[in-house]
Amino acid sequence: MRTGTRAWRSGVLAEENFPLTELHRYREQDDVIVWVDLCAPGPDEVRLVAHELRLDAHAVEDALAAGERPKFDRYPSHLFLNTYAVRVDASTGELTSHEISAFIAGRTLVTVRPDDGFDMDAVTRRWDGRMLAAHGVGHLVHGLVDEVADGYLAAAQVLDDASEDLEDMLFDERTPEQAVHRRSFELRKSLVLLRRRVVPMRDALSALMRPEVGLVTDGLVASYRDVHDHVLRVTEWADSLRDLITSVLDTNLTIQSNQMNLVMKKLTGWAAVIAVPTLVTGFFGQNVPFPGNGEDWGFAVDLALLLISMTILFVLFRRRGWL
CATH class of the missing domain: 3.30.460.20 (CorA soluble domain-like)
Incomplete structure (x- = not known):
C-alpha cells in the first residue's frame, strides 16, 4: 500500500x-x-x-x-x-x-x-x-x-x-x-x-x-x-x-474466394488440356481395326493429334487467362 x-x-x-x-x-x-x-x-x-x-x-x-x-x-x-x-x-x-x-x-x-x-x-x-x-x-x-x-x-x-x-x-x-x-x-x-x-x-x-x-x-x-x-x-x-x-x-x-476461383479455373483448364489427348489415345487404343492400325504412319498421326490438340488448348486457355 x-x-x-x-x-x-x-x-x-x-x-x-x-x-x-x-x-x-x-x-x-x-x-x-x-x-x-x-x-x-x-x-x-x-x-x-x-x-x-x-x-x-x-x-x-x-x-x-x-x-x-x-x-x-x-x-x-x-x-x-x-x-x-x-x-x-x-x-x-x-x-x-x-x-x-x-x-x-x-x-x-x-x-x-x-x-x-x-x-x-x-x-x-x-x-x-x-x-x-x-x-x-x-x-x-x-x-x-x-x-x-x-x-x-x-x-x-x-x-x-x-x-x-x-x-x-x-x-x-x-x-x-x-x-x-x-x-x-x-x-x-x-x-x-x-x-x-x-x-x-x-x-x-x-x-x-x-x-x-x-x-x-x-x-x-x-x-x-x-x-x-x-x-x-x-x-x-x-x-x-x-x-x-x-x-x-x-x-x-x-x-481467399478469388484465389480459390483462380485455382479452380486453372485446374479446369489443365483438365481440359489433358482430356482431349486422353480421348485421342483412347480412340487409337481401341481393340478393333482402324486405318493405320499397326502402321508407322498411324502412330505418327496419333502423336501429331496429341501434340496439336494440346498446343491449341494451351494457347487458347492461356490467352483467356485460364492457365
Whole structure:
C-alpha cells in the first residue's frame, strides 16, 4: 500500500506526504485544498478517509470493487467518479486498463487505485500553476480526467497505426493468412475494450460538467469541454477502426474466394488440356481395326493429334487467362 497526500494553500504547495491522521486538520482550513491518493489501500486507511469525508458506503464499495463501469454519481456529502486509464502495447496490440476512483468532497480530492499501473505523477505535474488557486478542486479533477483522456487518444493512435500495418499484411503474399486473422481479432478485441471504457466516460463527463454539480467553474468550462471533445473523438475513432477491421476481415475472405476461383479455373483448364489427348489415345487404343492400325504412319498421326490438340488448348486457355 502506498499513500500520497498534498495540501495547497492559496494555490501553493504547503505540505506533502503528511499522515492521514492529520487530514482533518487541513480540511478545517478554508484556504487549503487537499489531495489524498490511496494506492492498493488497506481497510484501516479506507475506514479513516471514509469517516473523515462521510463517504457513502455504496460509493466506497464501488471504489474498492474491481470491474465497475466508468460513471459519475452525486451523493449528499460528496461526488464520486469512476474511470479507467488505458495503454496499448504497440507490438501485440493488447490493451490494458487501470481503474481509478475519485471522491470529491468540498475542497478535498481522494483518488483510489488498486495498483500503480497509472502514472499519477503525470497528473500532479498538471496541477502546478495559478489555476489551482482560482478554481480549486475542480482544477485537480480536470488534471486527472485530462490525463485519462490523453491516454485514450494515445491508445487510439496506436491502434490506428496497427490497423494500417494490418492492411499491409493483407496484401503481402509472404504473410500467412493465420497471422492476418490473429492480428485482426487482437485489434478488434482491443477496440471493443477501448470503446467499453470510453463511451461511459463520455456520459460521466457530461454529468460532471452540469452547472448544478458546482464543480466546474466558469474559467474551467473550456478546459472540460476540450476533454469531453477528446473523449467524443476517441469514441468515433474506435467505431471507425472497428469498421475498418471488419472490412479487412471481409476483404481477406474475398481474396481467399478469388484465389480459390483462380485455382479452380486453372485446374479446369489443365483438365481440359489433358482430356482431349486422353480421348485421342483412347480412340487409337481401341481393340478393333482402324486405318493405320499397326502402321508407322498411324502412330505418327496419333502423336501429331496429341501434340496439336494440346498446343491449341494451351494457347487458347492461356490467352483467356485460364492457365
